[in-house]
Amino acid sequence: MDRIRITGGNELRGIIPISGAKNAALPLMIASLLTDDTLTLENVPHLADVEQLIRILGNHGADISVNGRRERQSEGYSRTIHFTSRNIVDTTAPYELVSRMRASFWVIGPLLAREGKARVSLPGGCAIGTRPVDLFIEALAALGATIEIDGGYINATAPKGGLIGARYVFPKVSVGATHVMMMAATLANGTTTIGNAAREPEVADLARCLNAMGAKITGAGTSTITIEGVMSLSGARHRVLPDRIETGTYAMAVAMTGGDVVLEGTNAALLDTALEAIRRAGAEISETETGLRVVRNGGGIKPVDIVTDPFPGFPTDLQAQFMGLMTKSSGISHITETIFENRFMHVQELARLGAKISLSGQTAKIEGVARLKGAPVMATDLRASVSLVIAGLVAEGETMVSRVYHLDRGFERLEEKLNRCGAKVERVSD
Ligand SMILES: CC(=O)N[C@H]1[C@@H](OP(=O)(O)OP(=O)(O)OC[C@H]2O[C@@H](n3ccc(=O)[nH]c3=O)[C@H](O)[C@@H]2O)O[C@H](CO)[C@@H](O)[C@@H]1O
Numbered sequence: 001m002d003r004i005r006i007t008g009g010n011e012l013r014g015i016i017p018i019s020g021a022k023n024a025a026l027p028l029m030i031a032s033l034l035t036d037d038t039l040t041l042e043n044v045p046h047l048a049d050v051e052q053l054i055r056i057l058g059n060h061g062a063d064i065s066v067n068g069r070r071e072r073q074s075e076g077y078s079r080t081i082h083f084t085s086r087n088i089v090d091t092t093a094p095y096e097l098v099s100r101m102r103a104s105f106w107v108i109g110p111l112l113a114r115e116g117k118a119r120v121s122l123p124g125g126c127a128i129g130t131r132p133v134d135l136f137i138e139a140l141a142a143l144g145a146t147i148e149i150d151g152g153y154i155n156a157t158a159p160k161g162g163l164i165g166a167r168y169v170f171p172k173v174s175v176g177a178t179h180v181m182m183m184a185a186t187l188a189n190g191t192t193t194i195g196n197a198a199r200e201p202e203v204a205d206l207a208r209c210l211n212a213m214g215a216k217i218t219g220a221g222t223s224t225i226t227i228e229g230v231m232s233l234s235g236a237r238h239r240v241l242p243d244r245i246e247t248g249t250y251a252m253a254v255a256m257t258g259g260d261v262v263l264e265g266t267n268a269a270l271l272d273t274a275l276e277a278i279r280r281a282g283a284e285i286s287e288t289e290t291g292l293r294v295v296r297n298g299g300g301i302k303p304v305d306i307v308t309d310p311f312p313g314f315p316t317d318l319q320a321q322f323m324g325l326m327t328k329s330s331g332i333s334h335i336t337e338t339i340f341e342n343r344f345m346h347v348q349e350l351a352r353l354g355a356k357i358s359l360s361g362q363t364a365k366i367e368g369v370a371r372l373k374g375a376p377v378m379a380t381d382l383r384a385s386v387s388l389v390i391a392g393l394v395a396e397g398e399t400m401v402s403r404v405y406h407l408d409r410g411f412e413r414l415e416e417k418l419n420r421c422g423a424k425v426e427r428v429s430d
């Protein structure tokens with residue numbers, strides 16, 4: 001199993017190309033099941049989750065071809081991939097495939113809308129909370145589907161004439177359930193209105209792609225989305241938007257080590273709240289022609305309190321990384337997690353490096369320390385693992401991160417991107 005060895009103490013200086021967003025690419029790939037035509041996606045990141053979803057879509061009958069090419073001068077590595085699901089050969093998404101990744105459950109929306117039925121295993125994904133699927137069930141039932149849970153699977157069946165447009169207000173904001181209801185409603189009879197919809201940029205990106213395929217969606221990116229059902233969707237070509245979580249992660253890494261880095265191919269509007277927190281922590285962030293420039297030349301790291309929230313709030317997917325940054329601040333900061341009930345597993349691992357963190361319910365209190373010291377640590381989930389890398393970049397000596405398969409789910413060529421900017425990060429295969 002691979003591990004990552006970080007030798008701390010180097011500033012970051014240079015250019016980091018930002019990849020296409022994992023959390024946009026996954027629902028976009030799933031949307032290809034809605035049409036018998038070809039959906040071409042550009043800027044798809046090369047990640048374990050993308051490879052796993054390729055296997056899942058293949059199981060439903062998708063024909064998938066990849067054009068590998070380097071897309072930007074300073075070496076972006078994302079790929080263009082063509083997805084063609086001429087026929088759906090299987091409407092079952094089996095446990096062995098779905099249990100490894102939460103987003104694979106979302107195939108339920110397109111399968112149900114196009115084929116009138118779907119049998120999908122209850123999902124897996126990062127162990128950051130219980131992560132129920134009640135909102136998906138309610139949303140699909142609102143469109144007329146009959147849902148049964150049987151042997152760890154959800155069996156969903158559409159009415160004879162297909163799904164029926166409806167008005168549904170989510171009792172709680174859910175990114176995944178918004179994606180699924182929006183996809184399912186594109187082929188429903190009549191108009192669907194989704195209230196209290198997730199406003200994440202990835203939802204708006206999915207709607208842009210669906211509209212390019214012939215869907216009639218307005219309001220995506222706001223909390224009310226309207227979808228006028230159409231008879232069928234066609235193929236399209238769509239570019240995946242930049243990864244705001246990768247952007248925020250590297251911005252926090254620079255704030256941590258000090259230095260001067262341009263994050264290429266991304267933009268501030270994707271993560272305003274997080275950038276504001278990083279600025280308050282002491283980094284300067286400006287927009288450039290090619291992306292975002294992050295600079296911290298001396299001045300230390302200031303303590304900043306944050307609370308995670310659905311977009312446009314501070315993203316839960318950047319909470320662990322921000323905690324990594326705060327371990328070296330000059331005072332006391334508080335981080336409150338409101339989205340997932342078990343997303344503090346990085347606390348005990350950061351403590352191995354010398355961080356001083358105490359937990360009270362959903363709030364962590366971080367007392368900044370003058371020095372962190374390298375140690376063996378274990379990645380517990382995707383974003384937790386990269387918080388250990390951020391801490392390792394300034395820890396004295398060597399930090400060895402194990403279980404890096406978590407990291408490979410969501411960070412494309414992390415070692416290479418950091419090393420080009422002066423870090424010392426090495427993958428060790430046992
Ligand atoms: C692949 C992907 O895009 N994953 C992201 C997506 O996950 P995901 O779509 O799974 O997250 P949700 O927005 O659905 O979850 C938000 C909250 O709603 C709860 N909930 C959700 C569905 C449901 O049926 N019932 C229910 O109670 C969840 O347990 C959680 O407490 O959004 C999360 C919140 O921004 C991010 O952390 C994940 O990185």
Ligand SMILES: C=C(OP(=O)(O)O)C(=O)O
Binds near residue numbers: 023101124126383410
């Ligand atoms: C939690 C995440 O992914 P997933 O929803 O697939 O578990 C994530 O991307 O941080």
